[in-house]
Amino acid sequence: MVQSFQDIYAAVHSALVGMGVTIKHIWKRPVTLQYPDERQVMPPRFRGFVHNDMTKCDSCGICAKLCPVDCIYIETEGKGKDRWMTRYAIDYNKCIWCSLCTENCHTGSITMSHDYDHSVYDRQSLVYEFMDPREQKIPCHRATRVELGWWVEPKEEKAKPAKPKAEAKPETEAKPETEAKPGAGSDAKPGADKPAAGDRPAGDKGEDK
Amino acid sequence: MSMTIPLGTVTGLQANYATVFVFILVGFVFAGIALGAAKLLRPSNPSPAKATTYECGEMPIGSSWVRFNVRFYLVALFFIIFDVEVIFLYPWAVVFKHLFPVPGMGPIVFWEMIIFLAILTLGLAYVWVKGDLAWVKKLAQHPASTTPAVAPAEEEVPAS
Amino acid sequence: MATGKIMNNGWADQDHVPGIKSELLELNMGPQHPATHGVLRLLLKTDGEIVYQVTPVLGYLHRCAEKIAEGVNYKQWVVYTDRFDYLAPMCCNHAYVTAVEKLMDVEVPERAEHLRVVTAELSRIASHLIALATFGLDMGAWTPLLYCFREREEILNLLERMAGGRMLYNYMIPGGVRYDVPDDSWVGDVLDFITMLERKKLKDYNDLLSYNKIFIERTADVGVIDEATAKAYACTGPVLRGSGVKFDCRRDDPYSVYHKFDFEIPVGTGEMGTVGDCWDRYMVRVREIEQSCRIIRQALDTLPDGSYQAIPLNKIVKVPAGAAYSRTESAKGEIGHYIISDGGQTAFRNKVRSPSFCNLQVVEKVGVGQMVSDLVALVGSLDIVLGEIDR
Amino acid sequence: MSRDAKTPPAGYDVQREHMLDFKVDEQLAKVVESDAKNFILTTVDEVFNWAKLSSIWPVTFGLACCAIEMMATSATRYDIDRFGAGAFRATPRQADLMIVSGTVTGKMATRLKRIYDQMPEPKWVIAMGSCAIGGGPYFKYGYHVVKGVDQMVPVDVYVPGCPPRPEVLLEGLMRLQDKIRGRKGRFVTPKWVTDYAKKIPYRK
Amino acid sequence: MNVGLPHYLTVGAILFALGLFAVMSRRNAIGILMGVELMLNASNINFVAFSRYVENAVDGQVMAAFVIVLAAAEAAVALAIVLAMYRNYGTANADIAQRLKR
Amino acid sequence: MEQNAIYELLAGHLGEGALAWHEDAVEPWAEIAPERIADACLFLRDDERLDFNQLMCLSGIDWDGYDENGKGKSVAILGYTDEGQPETTDRTADGDLGVAYHLYSHAQRHKFTLRVRVAREVAEVPTVSHVWPTAAWHEREAWDLVGIRFAGHPDLRRMLLDEAWEGHPLRKDYVMPAMWEGVPMEGRPLAKNPFPATEPATGDDGPGGPTPPAEA
């Protein structure tokens, strides 16, 4: 009998404690990131879509070899000095964003961008072709490259991921579309390299700490 | 509180129940309208695969119309006894206030119901003590130890 | 089913149900069912609410990982280990690289080990948070799920800053880790987070779930796995510890630098019911979160300077011929990698002993005689991940 | 669907515009114009399309790693319920959308097909993550992995990632909303990919 | 038509006959029970009809209330009996149960 | 207890059944005659000095093509090509099959490794599922993936793959299926170059090419 009254007390008490916890949250500001209007600032190491700077790439093929899922397709034609790259494609049907391909790139051309949200309606669009052989082919051999003015010195440190887009918008300014339209292309990378303090929107920072 | 709108032989008090009757009809009409509208609007593309019974993605094994064991829910059997209790409690509750002041009636009214409740509570206490209310857990813990009460019927009688 | 004889003490074969003659209902719980944590299928034979036989049917997520291990090289396969226990990928990475290093006999820099410990423990916290969340969901409590996910997001953010991936990191490599601490504020942020978790959030979970009377009633004395059963079925991790066995690879078979840290091994005490019931397993996880926080704090406080890679990042890993079995404590339990190398770039055979695989096996025995609701609680408290069961 | 002048319409994300070879001008004009209309004033067809796209109930169909991200999407931080798609139904009978989140194995594929069949029309499928799109990491040696769920069921939107961030799933959901709205914009290779190719100074 | 007592009594009589028919023709014990319920309802209709049209008091209604109560009790016990029968003979078929008993 | 001492105890019990002791390996292991493995396991479990109460892992192995010298010449396994078609080969596998047992004792805190090796044609090993119940699933998995039959196993069905699946995938000569029970297992040739060498592209479908007008 006593036990059952204790049980009832425990049930009521614990339920009230729990309800206290939940009602507390009603008054707090939600931590939700309202995605299309607000975007998270990605940390520098973030791995988005793989990006290859075709001006640097000399189609050594290491990235394709290192890829655990064989999602990088490189095609070349010719031999020796007359070797030209005709295709560089990354198949996002397979890519797993592991960043293994960027590790050994001696030219630093392949990097992980901070771009990550591209849904498509058909699978074929997920094979990103980085070049069009009908427009140009890319020389592979060092001598040819130097001769044609393609040679880029390998960088000492790994290149920072190129950020050809403005993903680093601080969330507080909800950009009206008119403002955003002329938004710069590859030159706009405000805050992307900012250390991680800003990787959450400023608004919901205070809640936990 | 009753109305005095003549409705043939249905008068006064029944008028309210007639309203309820109208509620039934209107309910059906509205449900019909909703279903009809849905019928007009919705696509219909039946296929045998679509009409299969859902069972978490697998094909169901057998029909669900088996002799489903609802003995766990049989506590509901006692419900009916208490349901009956409720229908007597209501008239009592209604007249209690009015009858109690009547000389000589007060104690009768009070104790009558107390006795009634006591007897029924006795029943509750009985099934409680005997463990009939502690249905599933007990069964769940004792399954192996129970021996079959009676051997299964030899001949499988067709479902009657 | 013949296994029933071993597992179920015989009475699963009993086709006659005592009492009212009802038919056993053969019921598929899963593969698409909210309570099976993925694509597990439990083939139940029930008599009303009582489960008479449970047969787990696996393989709905069999992703051929062991075959792939023979096809891709050692470094590439790290990315596949991420996808075993996708709730605690760092722990899986750690298990694998430990095995490779054991074969290669390479000395891992102290800093790398510390970073591995920190990230693995963060991952463990994240995994345990999901375990609490989904267990709560199985019990019908929605809100703890979302709170736990909220805290998990913080961990993911921290790990993302560290490793670049949000959920699957590919962070550890044989001989070290891929990246050093990302920036100066990272260590501080981790410490802030675990302090906040310890002080406030765990209390919230306890208030909301752990000590809720309904929750206790649902989980205490339910799905009891006693010590003998747990050991016989080679249960590991919180399942084993929930049964009162004080065993933890991190302490009892130390790897990495866990021997340096001071932490306790929470075990099930039968506080609310019997030792080894669902509540014990649940609570072991809650307490392990606290212990993980302790480990992280110690590891970060004593984070040594120096290199974090023994083998340069751009070097292909070659492993001398031989075979080694290495086990580490993942969030789910003991994850073992048995690598047979023939001296090449790819493993000759890589068998993964996944904790959930062994833990789940208990269901065949313990699930019998439970109610359907309790079976859900049991499966939830085992905290299985289909990715590593089916591999 | 009507919304404030300040916030962009659901189907359109201002930030995407300079990243994508989206048919910016006329397409965008149409999007903005029709979104500015009050939904009550639009035609019946549009109202129902609006209803469909605003209330996409997914079936709880988690397969693997991506399922956790799907849960994260529905959880606090990303909150798919903001789009009206938070009502995860356990039974396919009441669901509109199947998010194939994770690796589809041979054994699961038939079950997946069955569950898809059991969903009432109109219904949609999002293939989430590399595995569901095309076998992903299990393409080469995955003897038990279906290389793309579109071989089993028709897929409306492919969400790349391994696993995709919750934002990407939300983005995929918005693409699906576009599709329901009847504005199937064509999102192809991001502009930065082609941009760099165009920068190349030499023509052979 | 002015609805009055005979009409209600007729309805009651038809219901009673139907219940009787069910009791006699059904083999399943529950079917028989349903027939009994029909008959009880028929009698209740009569009680209420008489109480209203003849007596103009509520005694008939009180009686009917008691009948309902007892019907409920009867249903509980009868169904328990059916279950017990089912448990012991494996069928709810009254005939077969009777045969098995011998 | 020392590994050598364990082996001595075991060898003392098994006699002929203990075939070899590889002490110098990274992880010392004992080779046991396949028919004595259940006996050995029972002994290891029940002997109080050993008390191996946990079977950590049981692995089935296909030793086909294994080069003992450690030169990394193992056979390449077959997969799918970029076009998604299964690769095939003329090579027939002929190596042995094997099983490895990793044991642990909670009480004594020691580990031990046993291995057995059977000919490919025999492919049968006694079960140890009566010794450690946990072995039941491991053995089913080994049967499923490597195709080693475990004699005396109470329920030797496939574990991960479907009952109707053909072949044992972890064998080195396994050819991946193109189709299984109506489910296509092969991939689609998305990898092919969309830019034909000769004719100019229409720009209709080529990713990265000009964007076609959006459908309404």
Place this chain on the structure above:
Amino acid sequence: MTGDLIFILLALLTLVPAVWVVLSRNLVHAGFALLFTLLGAAGLYASMAADFLAVTQLMVYIGGVLVLVLFTVMMTHVPRGRENHGLDRYVPAAVFALLVFGVLYKTITAVHWHAVTPEAEPTIARIGTKVMTDYIFPFEYVSLVLLAAMIGAALLTREYRPTDTEDAPSDAGEDAEVAS
């Protein structure tokens, strides 16, 4: 007029499903048809100003008895094979039922009822008063009947006789053969 219409509707609602109850071969269907019969009967009570009874009918019969009946049907009946009524049953039953009906109908039509149609009044207070006064002993007696019914039902449906000595082994300790 309206009253007549309502009466006819209610009588039909009572009788047509009743026929279904009697004839349906699927007992579950019969159970659900019974719902309408009971509903119709409740309507008839209401039309006769017996509101308390009507509501009681709803509550006890529909909410209670019927649920129990359906439970029992679900537990004992499988609608796989059709129930095999035979003419051997139908004919005598029909004849007898018709006979009874004939007698009843003859009585109804033969007797000239001195019927009154008084104003309808709320009944619950009157019923309550009656129960508390005139019917006090039947009322208490009913409670005893209910007690007996409860105990009887409990006894009959009891699965096993729980005895104090029966302390089943828990899950622990039963696995002697598998424990190492």
Place this chain on the structure above:
Amino acid sequence: MEILTSWLQGLPGFGGMSDQGLFITGAVIMATLMFTVMALCAIVFTWMERKVAGFIQSRYGPMRTGRWHGWAQAIADMLKILGKEDIIPAEADKGLFVFAPLLVLLGSLLAWAAVPWAPGFTAADLDLGLFYIFAASSMVVIGILMAGWSSNNKWALYGAARGAAQMVSYEIPLALATIPVILHTGSLNTQDIVIAQQGGIWHWFVLRDPFLFVAFWMYFIASIAETNRGPFDMPETESELVAGYHTEYTGMRFAFFFLAEYANLFLVSLIAVMVFLGGWWSPIPGLDFAPALTFVIKGVLMVFLNMWVRWTLPRVRVDQLMYLCWKVMIPVTLLCIVGSGILMITSGAAG
């Protein structure tokens, strides 16, 4: 009803109408009104549920449908459901499958007839009002049982069996908990019950005496169970029974269950307000300028309380649910009746 009919009489077109015609028109209008309110409930409360759940879980809930905080979300849901295909499984018992949702809807609609919205404004001012409401809503049980059984789906069958057992059992404490109030009012008429609570918050029955206070909470718990909402959502238990009794239902038929659930939720909340919380009376005497509004606001607050509980507590197990009903709530409510009666006698309220 009288208000409505007399108002109708005043309208130009209705002046010459017969009493019967007026009555029927009034009843139809009333029924339509109640049906609309029901549908509105479902729409408003689904939205509210999602928002409350959202904020409790520190997220937003619907945000993008409609202008402000996704207010049009529930409308979109309803419209979408209207356009969903209707599937009747091949194995199902078609007749019962089709009819079950109607029955559930009807049971719920019938109970609405006796809700006292404002002084004199009740659709059917039944003398037995409260009793009638409980009786009418007991039809829902049959509907659920029918739905579950006819689907020929195992999960649905479980849901139906659990749901029926639960709902019939909880009818007892639900009804018993109101009896102390009936003792005080001496009438079952819903109008009378509300009128008896006139005069400020201290005259509300919930605060009249301690037994009534306990009875109120007993009623509240029982009402949660009666409406199958968490923590007592046994018939639907998503993590166990997929979707319980409506697993196989699609489109509009599912919407009926949905509608009935929220209508019932609001109904039991309104009854709680009516019986215990002073109905349309405002807490401060003399401020009763908008009785119907006060009534509805109180009802919505009760609904909020219900949701708050739902999103906080874990679900009980089916046997614990029964345990709670039989071993806690019925004894306690019986105690409340006796205790309240004794208090009444001693305090002289009975005389």
